[in-house]
Structure formats: C-alpha cells, structure tokens
Amino acid sequence: MAAQRFGFVIDTKQCVGCHTCAVLCKSENNIPDGLWWNRILTDGGESIDAFGGSYQAASRTFIPMACQHCDNPACVKVCPVGATYKDPETGVVRQDFDKCIGCRMCMAACPYTGVRSFNWEEPQYSVDHTMGDADAPAHQKHVVEKCTMCWHRLAKGENPLCVDGCPAYARFWGDFNDPNSEVSRLIREREHMRLLEDRGTEPSVYYLV
Template sequence: MRLGMVIDTSRCIGCHTCAIACKHENNLPRGNWWNRILTDGGSQMDTPAGDWPNNSMSYLPVNCQHCENPACTKACPVGATYKDPETGIVHQDYDKCIGCRMCIAACPYTGVRSFNWEEPEYAIDFPVGGAVPAHQKHTVEKCILCVHRVDKGLEPACIAVCPERARHFGDFDDPESEVSKLIRERECKQLLTSEGTNPSVYYLV
C-alpha cells in the first residue's frame, strides 16, 4: 500500500478543526503542532492578500508529506525515522531518536517536524486522545497519519473531523480508492516536486 491523503484546497475554510483534532488525538505537548493551516494571503495567519476591495485569501494545510522517497529516513543515523514498507507511512521512533535533528535538516518541508528541547508540558494534567507513545525530551516528532487509528481500520483524526470534507484518506496503490480517483479526475499538485520525494499528500486546486 501507499497510504496518504488528498486535500481539496477549494473546500478548506481555514477552521483549524483538523489541527485541533490532531493535537487532541496524539496528546501533543504544549507548543507542538503536527498539522498546520497556512494562509496563502497576507503575512500573518488568516489575513488576506491584496488591497480592498481586491482581496484574496486561501488556505494550505501542511503536515508530514509521508514521501515515497523520504529524505529524512536517509539522513537519520539510527533509523529512528523510517518508512513502513507495508503502508508507506513514515514513522518516528522516540526510543531510538538521539535528538540530532538531521531529519529536520534533510526534510524540504519546513515546519512539519518539531523538537522537544525540554520535558513535554501539557495544558491539562492527564493524557488525551488515542493510545499513542509517550512524548519524550530531546526527540523529534511529527505526523504519523494516526497509525494507531489506521491499524484499527479508522481514518486519521484530521480526516474524520473535517467539516467541509476537504480531506480524503486512502491507498494510492489502489486505482479504485477515493484518493486515486480524485487525483486522476481533478487537477492537483504536490509540494516541492523538484526535491524528488514524491509526497503522499496531494492538493486539489
């Protein structure tokens, strides 16, 4: 399989529901976001480009691209970031991670990984979300496509909660899957194709 997602940018309303669901489902520490909604407009979040009345604004959700040819796995000296040969999901093993951050340096997609400089802190004093590994000091972390949900036959949290159905999840190796049909029938793009990573996240335009 080659699991990944298709995001319809024409339907994304920038509500950040996917980012919040990701944070809750993966019990992310304070300050960590695996899923961000960038504003393709002004210089700050949720600000339009242009001058009134000729303004424009659109959104670009960004997370780990789960590349078919990931640069991060080649850079990691200890195999802490690796690609699952059965699903194509790029994983992160906190127990193996030595905190060298070579994966961050190698990844062409800025901001999709975060590093825990200190012991993780949380807004509340009990864990939330699914059965995820405990976050650790001096480790890199990132989107793992909610593999704990996928293993149970469920969609990643960000897919399940999107109110506008802008996100779709499936197997790109299955020509009859929804994601395969979408990229076959609609105009789409991938981010930084010049890097040769072949991301498993496609954006409908």
C-alpha cells in the same frame, strides 16, 4: 515500493481554514504545549488567516500542512540510527521515539519547514491528565516528532482523525497504489498540486486546486 501508499488529498476549494484538523490532531495524539503536528497556512498574506492581493481583489487559500509522508523521503536517508523510517507495508513515514538520539538530521534534510518538532524539555501540558487515544505514543524529551498519520488508528482499521473530523469534508485519505481508491480517483479527475515537487521527495499529500 511499499505494498500500499497511504496519503492525503486535500481540497483547497473546500477548506475553510477552521483549524479543526489541527486541534483534533493535537488532542488525539496528546501533543505537548507549544507543538503542532498539523497547521493551517495561508496562501495570500504573511500572517495567519490574512488576505492577499488588493482591497478590490483580495484572495486567500488555506494550505493544511503536516508531514508529507514522501515516497522518497529525504529524512529517512539521513537518519543515522533508523529512527525515521518508511513503513514497508503502508508507505507511512514513521518516527521511533525510542531510537531517536535527537540529532535532528531529519529536520535539517526535510524541505517542508515546520512539519517536525523537537522536544527540548520534558513535555508540558496545560491540563493535568492525558488527552486523546490511549494508544497514541508517549512523548519524550530530546526526540523529534511529527504526524504519524494517526498510526494507532490505522492499526485498528480507522482513518486518521483529521479526515473523519473535517467539518468541510475537505480531507480524504487512502491508498494511492489502489487505482479504485477515492484518493486515486480524485487526483485523476481534478487538477492538483504537490508541494516542492522539484525536490524529488514524491510527497503523498495532494492539494486539489
């Protein structure tokens, strides 16, 4: 077991579906055009921001979706070269672009559809200069990529930017191995769920409901 188990708690009652976390993630990590590491799904209708239910009883819940940084990650088990691995100190599921051979076995094994992207071509950008943090990893052709939990920020003792930038204060981050952390307290005190718990991956993202 990792010394720490970093992860997220997301309050679905507070999330307003503004997509700020997704945009901040894309900018901070200089993510190429057409790719997103963080998305906001809608539990209700079939399209983005759509309502479910009837006209008289409409409902909608936003589900921010990215890598679940599982404690028992299926992706790590199938990677033939160790490019996908769980950091032994923090529990963060990481991706080594230099080792990745583009086999996409991790994408096939991950039960959380769409949290990984594959760069089929050289990364393309809408602007002619690099965005985001200078320490964010450089993107490469023919590799798989995903949420890094803003690893370059963690290395400096900072929170993931999606947490600090959420205008609705719906996102929390911390160490689940620390019983006194805010995230541990929240899942003790509030009703919550995790996605696809029956798959045995032990995701490190909890959704307060």
